[in-house]
Amino acid sequence: MVAVRDDTRGRVPFALLGVLLLVSSLTLAPTFVSEPAPSETTVERALNQAMAETQVAVRDGVSTAGRQAAANPVVTPADTPAGRVLNDSTAFRDSLRIRAYLRVADRLERVSGRSGDVTVTANLPAVSNASDLRAAKHRVSVERAGPNETAMRATVENVVLTVRRNGAVVSTRRVSPTVVVPTQALMLHDQVSTYQTRLNNGLDKPGLSRRMTARLYPMAWARGYAQYSGAGIENVVANRHVSLAANGALLGVQRSTFGRSDPAGRRALTEATAMTGIEDLIRGSQGTAYSTEVLDQAQYKPVSETPPRPKSTASPNPSDSMTVGVNETADTAFRSVTEPSALNETLEDAYTVEVALETDKHRLGGGPPGTPPSPGTEWTLVRERTTSSVEAVKNASGRVATPDDWHTLETFSRTVERQYTRTAIWQNGSVRERTTTSSTARYRVTVAVVGRHHGRSPAPNRSIRTAHDASASPLDGSNFADVEPKALDTLVGNAGGRDSVAERVVDNSLSRTEATVTADRPPELRNWVYRDLMSLRASVRNTTVSVERGRVGTFETNPPQELRKRVEQRRATLAAVPDTYDSAAQKARVAARLTYLNAVLTELDEQATARGDNRERVATQLSERTEGSLRSLRKGLTARETPVPRPRPVPVGPAGPVRTRVDTQTPYLTLAELDESRYRALDGSEHPLVARNANVFTVPYGDAADAVVGGAFESGDRVRLATAANTLAAANETLEAESNATLASERDALQREVAAANREMTTTLWLAVSQHTEAEQDESKAIVTEAMSPWETSAARALALTNGSAQERVARVAGARLNLTRVERDRLRLQLLSVDTPATRPTRGSTNGTASAVRSVAKNELSSALASAGEQKAQQFAKKRLGTDRLPAGLPLAPPVTPWYATANIWWVTVEGEYARFAVSASHGPPGEPGAQTTYARDGHNVTLDVDDDGTDERLGTADRVSFRADTGVVVVVPPKPRGVGDKGGNAVEDSSGWPDAGS
Structure with a gap:
């Protein structure tokens, strides 16, 4: 349809009325006011003609108003008399209603019906002020109508x-x-x-954040695992990747909303994808073979509006499972229960039994005497006293019942006589007199010494079939054969002997009837149990659980807690408690096993608690350093797998399919600064897109990671020897490729500190060898020197000392040279692995200084390669092996005091963007206007309209630009290696130019 200017006065040909009336509907609400017409036929004829023309005028005015309102949409009302007529929530519809009123009113001025001397005119009240404008707005209603609501109904x-x-x-x-x-x-x-709502939706709703998350995850994981594998990737997630992901996501949201996306945007995305791939090749690969793989995994080649999915299996997916084992926790618990005092106590408890005296007293005859006779009738009893003495007079035979779960060790009986003497004091006046009488009671006393194998041992109470058989122990020990004499000595001998015990039973003076005694243990018991525990340790160490990688990084799962559950499930199998013990040694073995398993469970409990504490610390670091949270990070992990909405199907209107076309400026929202010379819609110099990309756990060392692990990872002004060693290795590698005086100086300073730490560590090792073996100091030093010989450089030696390789080799060399038994070698190995002193930690300042110098050299080389801008130069640079990839980064899960099962890192990304002009056109083809279209465009300009016909436009509002803000978080989890994963460029936060102000 050809647009009609507001001042057009041409009349609509009546020849079109028939056609127009066929495709229009008219509701008339007649109200008659006035005098009777002299000729109804003439009036009605004129009215019908006027109503037909009114219908055409309304239709024409509404169509024109729709096109004009779309071309200049009011999104935010102006603070003007005219603007205040619009409601904030319905500004566009209200402006459309006002335009429709004014356009219809203008066209109604040309409506005229005539029949003879009768004329009919049509009009709407004129608008002269804001009150009139508000009334005019209320006279018009608009709504979507027609098939698929592609048309508009107006009244x-x-x-x-x-x-x-x-x-x-x-x-x-x-x-x-x-x-x-x-x-x-x-x-x-x-x-x-x-569209704008979806752009600003959070991670819990469909939109830009979700799609951007789905694009960033495969890039971050592919690049993170490539870095972990040794590729020279400085920044795992850089703002260039954020820009690429954001623009791809924007096109995806366009397609799901409008059915298609901006074709210029798709072309620009293809070009940006290629350029990002080239820049990544220059900035961080170690050769063309690797770079091609990374580009493939990071989905640089395919340009699609749907979130990519990794095609290569070279790197895991966040949903993939990872195996976490008990590992070093088995050794930690083992050391605690096999310390000489601890293991001796466990074994002693297993050989300790409860013993008790069970007694039976039976009176054979006699008893206490009666009251002595009175001296006479005048005497009064003042008081009386009975004394007695007991004496075992001969052996006897008897029995006593044994309590359940106890068994009899020894039984004896005695006949005991109790002599009574009863004395009475009588008084007659002032005279007192004493009389006495005597009697004897005879008792049979039976005493049983009983015992049971309960004691204090954690081993369950079971019968021991050969408990007192001295020849039945697998270690040629005495089992519990010596418990009986020890029990007799403790309960009977210490009470004065058998006669004395029987006598005390009669006079109720036997005070001690229960005790514990410990049997003698075979000399080989300790080593025998130790070897058994070594076998159990291997089984426990290999206990594993599978956890989802991404959920580990977002702290949704607690691996130590899962491991504890798994060990608890296997506890009965691992303990192997028999129904009946074959010997006391077997009970001791079970007791040691249960003690060890309890220690493992306790250790895992502590790790699970520490994991919970670390979760809170990570949440704190995330909130302090970014605008994200663990909750949002978890939403992002879920959002990356959320099904993407299908593109909106092409709707069909009255005249056929209604196709839309998106036209944006700029079609690719770049992080670079642009001006109107590039795109006319720009207002001076603008940044269409700005981004902030914060890597939470990056260098310098001891920053956020230290705050999480509470000093176990890095402490004070010192760093772990492993951290310093990797930094030193990075410096050595860089200096092999590029000479640099500053780096060499920093490297030398760090090397001196690492060498000193190595010497301290090796000294501690040979002292441990000397202490825990029979080797003299010279021999101990020779053992450690031989063991350390494979590692020649300070960095290599330090890494071997920190990853346990050196300690394992020292134990092997010592075992061979000193002819150590298997048990002795294992004890020594555990002692060596537990060595750690503050003196083995280099300073943070020296470590960070060297790392900064490494990054500086790498960046200078990068700048030179980029300046050359040639493929050959880029390839040459890619083949250089600079050491930035060796710099450690990330958060160890957990720190080295417990098994280190993974390293995680978090990136929190925020983008803000604005289209200088966002236009969408829809085609439609009514019978009278084939090929017509409506264009809706928002460019931030003021929208004005002459509402009172005074020749001056009033400001209604603004056609706000389409703008957005999107946040998301990405977590990457790699296996435990010192280099970890993370941005190693030295800047934890990467702000793009123009941040945080996007657009004009």
């Missing part, structure tokens, strides 16, 4: 038709025409509003 209320005869008013009629026009103004406004 204009109370159009006044005035009937005149010879110029005199004879009647008026009010009508409210309703028309349906094929204008997509409302449809496009709703779609663009939906």
